Amino acid sequence: MDLAAAAMSIHANVERVIDGKSEAIDTAITVLLAEGHLLIEDVPGVGKTALARALARSIDGTVHRVQFTPDLLPSDITGVSVFDQARAAFEFRPGAVFANIVIGDEINRASPKTQSALLEAMSERQVSVDGTTYPLAPPFMVVATQNPVEMEGTYALPEAQRDRFMARISMGYPDATAELAMIHGHDRVEPVEELESVVPLADFTAMIGEARAVHVSDAVGRYVVAISTATREHPRIYLGASPRATLQLVRAAKARAAMAGREFVLPDDIDVLAEAVLAHRLIVDRGAPPAATLVRDIVATTAVPQGS
Incomplete structure (x- = not known):
């Protein structure tokens, strides 16, 4: 399967979950293929998290979801060194950022200090904890969702953080036809749970190299x-x-x-x-x-x- 055909397969697979949002799906696949990060800004309940999960399942990638809250700590994202008494040594326990696709749900509900914990991972694809650097395996993509800043309990992302995101999209409400299809398609089981991989992770990694060329x-x-x-x-x-x-x-x-x-x-x-x-x-x-x-x-x- 060539790159264009593989991209079409991923698009069709994700579209089984996200109805009527072809342009948003295309942009998400483009950003993943370009080794970037995606910011999805919209009101709750329009499928922001479902899009990220469907994308991860389509390429058989690992996915971690982080629910950003005011009490979330930077170490919850990057990981922490814990002393192992049996070995008399510190052991690194990876945080949620160690995945192919990291879903930062409602990123603007966390404090700026916690938001900034993603900066090194997003720009350098590595994490430094206690003087040791841990690389993040490719492909690596942060898909952050945020509600409009005007909503209660949110913190505006600083300029340095926004600049790390390759693209920002807005999902928008589905049209009447797509919303009606959701009523019949989501009433028994969550569609994203039934998705299977259409492109092996190793093949997608090779596709990234082709796009770069x-x-x-x-x-x-x-x-x-x-x-x-x-x-x-x-x-x-x-x-x-x-x-x-x-x-x-x-x-x-x-x-x-x-x-x-x-x-x-x-x-x-x-x-x-x-x-x-x-x-x-x-x-x-x-x-x-x-x-x-x-x-x-x-x-x-x-x-x-x-x-x-």
Whole structure:
């Protein structure tokens, strides 16, 4: 099975659980294939956690779920060294972050100190505890869900934390047809529990390498840089896209191209992903249009540089 066919199989498998959200599923698969992390922001009960669990089951990966609460400690996430009296030595007990897909449920209900415990794992794919570094096995992806910041009992994610997420999506409510299908499909058993793997974990790891090898021309590279630069120079944007954002937009575009069966990135790949990858990283002035609207405007007015 080639990469494009495998991606379609994963999509179809996840769609058995998440009805009517094809675009959100595509973005989630793209981020996983690009070795990124996904932030899902929406109200409770729209399938955020189910999407992550279905994705993990589809690739036969390990999955750990962390329910973020105000009393959650950083060591609950990273792990802790415990003294073993029988061996007269400290033994490391891994935390919830040691999995292929880590679901951080309602991440903005934990304190900023606990949220920051994920920073090293997300950026360097390792955990340091008591001076010892423990690598995280690939593939590794954090799928964090959060309710809108305006809701009671939430803490806004700091800029450094948001910048670690490759993309942010919103699930939204299902349409009437999809919601009716849920009534009949979820009344006897939870559909995600019946999902089986469609792509072995080793095969998916190989797919990541294929996506990484997709070609990005100089013209497309200049196009991405032009978009990022425009966010930094926009008069209504206080904080523009970081260099990390530029790199992650390219990585996501390479994964999308691979899923489409191409060995090269098109400007269209950048256009489709720009909002999901860039908008959550920007800080706009008071009274300005939403960041997503500004990103769409920038993409629409940025010319694609000519050349190979």
